[in-house]
Amino acid sequence: MSPPLPRDPIADAQRNWESHGWSDVAAPMAAITAIMRTQQILLARIEGVLKPFGLTFARYELLALLSFARSGALPMNKASALLQVHPTSVTNAVDRLQTAGLVVRSPHPTDGRTTLIELTAEGRTLAKRATAVLNAEVFGQSGFGEEDVNQLIRILGDFRRGAGDFTG
Amino acid sequence: MSPPLPRDPIADAQRNWESHGWSDVAAPMAAITAIMRTQQILLARIEGVLKPFGLTFARYELLALLSFARSGALPMNKASALLQVHPTSVTNAVDRLQTAGLVVRSPHPTDGRTTLIELTAEGRTLAKRATAVLNAEVFGQSGFGEEDVNQLIRILGDFRRGAGDFTG
DNA sequence: GCAATATACTAGGACATCCAACGGTTTGGA
DNA sequence: TCCAAACCGTTGGATGTCCTAGTATATTGC
Structure with a gap:
């Protein structure tokens, strides 16, 4: 650098x-x-x-989100809403994750418009390993003081609520 | 949204x-x-x-930087360092700003490797107008409380110094 | 029941960012 | 002096984000 x-x-x-x-x-x-x-x-x-x-942050976020879903699967539009990114960005990420064999697309059982993204076994394993390293090397050494972290969460939380990200 | x-x-x-x-x-x-x-x-x-x-944030940042330079001109590598972006990003931005007639490239008087970016009259005018609107519509209505703004500046300043952005 | 409207996903295009590699220029040590 | 190393900007490629538009499926209203 x-x-x-x-x-x-x-x-x-x-x-x-x-x-x-x-x-x-x-x-x-x-x-x-x-x-x-x-x-x-x-x-x-x-x-x-x-x-x-072989992951980028966008792809990792999607993997992590799926790994926390009860069934390991989510509709595309749900993922788009939770990650707060444009639907086309999810399409892009899913394309690449699917090519890598980490997720698969499957049709929604009742709504023909909807596509489910499902974690594969490799996808789940990779998410776990990537999270461990991320926790150790980035989140565990963020460079922010403990009190500053709390301040950031509070200040940015207020901001995001005010910007219409969420209610409550 | x-x-x-x-x-x-x-x-x-x-x-x-x-x-x-x-x-x-x-x-x-x-x-x-x-x-x-x-x-x-x-x-x-x-x-x-x-x-x-007709501006993006990347192009605006470059225009603003130039408008604050004494001579209205800066070497490419200087702009890259001050904006903290990759040299190729500056090349990209300058290409588009030059096409729009807002800046011009000129050779460095003594160093043949270096290219100077120079603000045109239209570039200076546009930077001024864009800054006025940005101040009114974004910075003036940030959604951050006054004390939170100070906290952010302090916390993120500490972080950036720790990350090696600058010394002092 | 059928047309109009709304929703879900995808294709194509514009833009920005980075990295790797290349050719031209300058600098500094042998 | 002279050549290797360092430096500068650009090109080409990969990725991500958004927007607009298009296709397919659902839902709503008459």
Whole structure:
């Protein structure tokens, strides 16, 4: 990776915003930009860990979701809703997971429009192994302090509720 | 957009982690997943605002960066480092901005390897207009409380420093 | 019962990101 | 001095995301 910058580019941007008369929105701008950059860093770590398994984060999320479903199967639209991604993204992920033999498509017993995604035995095993490594190498070494983790969960939970992700 | 879910899927995932004996990493997992989702929501808002300008967030970031440079010009590699993205992403963005007449490439006066990106008059004007709308519609209505914004800046700043983004 | 509407999934296209590899330029040590 | 190593930007390929449109199946209303 590239060497660290001598200065925080986001803090610089915040100062630029303030010196241009946008002080009222400089802080939110900095917070939002920091979220963007943090996501990029975390995604790179996760993908690095998953690569040896032939998985990407999108595919892993789907595998993990299926592994927690009672029957190990979910309708495509349900998966799309729970993962909060576009239906076509699920189609894409399922295509690749199916090619890899980790899931199979099967028709819904009563609704002809719906397709069920079902975990195969290999899919379940791989999900388990990938989760173990992810827990050890990423989530277990996140770099966030314990109290900061709680703050993030609370702040981002409030935000997501306000954005209409969920109710309650 | 899709209707809100009855339950927070990330909180559910956290409970799943805990019930599978991974309590020690359940909270960081939830925090990281929440960052992923929050980034997605914010990016969608930003892109929605920028679309009428024919800009994406990646292109806007480059325009904004150039508009804050003293001379209105920056070497490609400098832009890549400050935006913290891969050089090929900058090449891609510059290609499109140049086609749109918002920037031009020019050779570096002393280093034949380096290419300078220069803002055109239209580029500077568009950056100004896009920033005004972004400030009003996104940063000014972020949905984060004032104190939460400060918390985010602090927490994510610590994280980014720890991840090697910058020193100091 | 049948037409109109709604829902589910997929195909094709645009865009961004990264990585690997390549050709041109500069730098630094033998 | 001169060549190897480092550096810079671009091209080509893979992946993911979204949007629009199209096909098939369900549901609703008259």
